[in-house]
Amino acid sequence: MSKHANHDWPGLVNSALTSFLQEQGISARDIADRHRQRQQQAQQEQAQQQPNGEQPVEQENADQEQAQPAPPAAASPITIPDSDDEEEIEVTVAASSSSNSRPRRAAAAATSTATAAPATKKRKRKSRRRGDDSDPCSDDDFVPEPAARRSPGADPICIQCRSVIYRWRKSAFASLCADCVGQRAAADANAPADEPAAGAAPKGKGKAKARGGARMGRARNVAADFALLRDDQDLKKAMSTVPPLKDMCIRALSEHIDDVEALGDVSNETRRKLARILCKKRALDASVLPLFTGWEITNLTLFDCTKLDANTLAMIARLCPNLQSLHLAFCGRTADSTVAAWGEAWSDSLEELSLNGPYLVRDAAWAEFFANVGGRLTKLHLDYPAKLGPVGVTALVDAQRDSHFPLRDLALMHSDAFDAACVPLLSQFVNLDKINLLHSGHAVTDQHILSLFRNLHNLRAFSISHAPQISDAALFALRWRHATLDHLHFEAIESFTPGGVLSWLSGTWPPVQPRAEGEEDGDDEPAAPAAAAPAPPGANGFEEPMDVDGSDEGEEEYPGELPAPAEEEVPALSEADIASLTQPAPPLHLTTLVLTRCRGLNTDMAITPLLRATCGTLETLGLNWLDRLTPAALLPLVEHTRRQDATGPGSPNLKVVDLSWVRCVDDPTLEMLVSQLPLTEVKIFGCHRLSPVVATRTWTNVDGEPVAVVGSEFTEV
């Protein structure tokens, strides 16, 4: 976009062509003005000649066309960009002016126009030459006239220094001002007399030939020159830069890769650090990989395998035949052949596998791999296994069955092919204590959740997100795992309701949606929720919360009263399930509770009782995006610490809190939390009510230790 906006229409954005025409001083108005001027000058000359002798009108017209005066030095004929034949342009102009009236053309034809036309051309050339003698720039088409041609904002601009060009040079450097052209000439003069760079403009006779040979448009020439200039500058800059010490060390290490023993005894921790450094520099490639491999290596972690192709990744199997634990990040080039080689080499050793990005591996290849190594796996983390489907999961189940399901930790994240046929198979991993289905919950239903919680007796950590088909029944089923569950992560689960939370905590079914105090039957909007502390008036003046997703007009995004589920919508919990779940359950002792973007729980009525039930053991709390909470919802975290008796569920251990986009958080709220809890980190992204003081002050927790307040960097100071 041009630097100079269109002053006629300041609100519009110019296209690249419009910007170019403006910079060149080309506009329809200018062309019309010039033509009108020429006609006026011709008429004036005709008027001056008339007193000298009468001439027939036609002859006068013909003479007028023949004796069309040369334009003044500052004026120039009509120009057409990217057209290199100036002579043709001149003739075109003359022809167009003569064709304005047919009688004139006829008269011109009657009076040997064949001789006149060449004269016209010759006269044009002479005028141009005279123009050259008088003014070096007069031959140029783009020298702007003060009155007619130049329009506001249309001054030609140097593309290098962005200054206005007052003397245009008709050359390949037309878009550079005189100073920049001089600098470039000096740089070229100082350049070594080697072969010219590819694409460089030839000099001397070659230059003339190049100009007359493959002619490029003016804009393309300028762009090519500018690009060439940038390449020269970049090259010189690179040559004058001292390489970092890290890069030199990495390069030297790769050269000495054959002398691994010469590098000395390297501990696993050092090796891991080195891998991290190399991966941070994107320097891990096939030549450096042997540094981290060996027959004695049992644990291999590579943080960035971007530069390792499928064959190199497969080579790991030969280089580390006794590998027990493999962690590869950004291994998008893993192919079917790679996992096949791994399966053959590590069938008796591999126990832990963590891959980030194996999206190319197909379901059949996974099946073959799991058939070889699945029986020994205790930990399997796959992030973005885009093609892992029922065939692969079935093969894993079959392999695990033979060894009595040793799998303890399973994470299948961003699994696009993880469909409804795969989910029921998960409940067969009876020894699982961690299961992670973040971004893979699209096919998970309440029945699947019930089956998981019913069968996985050792389940400690459960994470799921983007599961539109699960509802309050899944929350209710958590009661089966109260004794073991300590990590709960729900993300973007919109079907949960405050009634479901109460049902889960109290052991009653079906869930009954709570009503705030003072709310009468039939009210559309619930009153402010009851809280131990007096609720701030109007939620501290907090008006309607900002909806970061944007709400459609006329659509009520947060209904004042949550609809009770209809009879036919209640999940089919069996009588036995209900009877079992309504039994008294052990109290919750969650250490991690994350409820990111659970819109159905975006109310104090859901969060307050949940925090009251879990605050005694919580170490990590995530309430990201629950923007309708009030500060009263967070009071249970602090109230517990105020109790003098020690009969509560334990001392507060809350270390990390994510309050990003919890709009009610203001300075007093944050002060309350930080000063009364043993926090180490608080995230406050999007908390717009916080003052700039948050970013500058030093925060210390109840133990006097520093607290990292993350997200305040973006607060305006």
Added chain:
Amino acid sequence: MAETATAASASNAAPGATPLDLTDHVRLVSADGFEFVIDRKCAMASGTIKAMLSSPARFAESQHNVVEFKDIKAVILEKVCQYLYYKVRFTNSSTEIPEFPLGPPHQLLELLMAADFLDC
């Protein structure tokens, strides 16, 4: 600078030592007690040292102009100091940049980790 390094005694590098001239020199102390006194400008070529010396948080290093590295041996720290001078000498220089001698291969790993820590 090499003479300074070899002649430096393994003295007690107490932070409360006499502070050097703020504008001129910085003292780098290795894990085994060797002290390297280098130009402040060269020390600032390391991103980590620069942050220590010029941070508005008023670290102790910035007040006394002494930086201790408890994980970097003297041999490695000496090489790092040589590199800092090399970097200052040839940055934005029109002369040809010679190759920097990294030393024996068995020190490359430690040198790499030190360079990573010091961000240079």
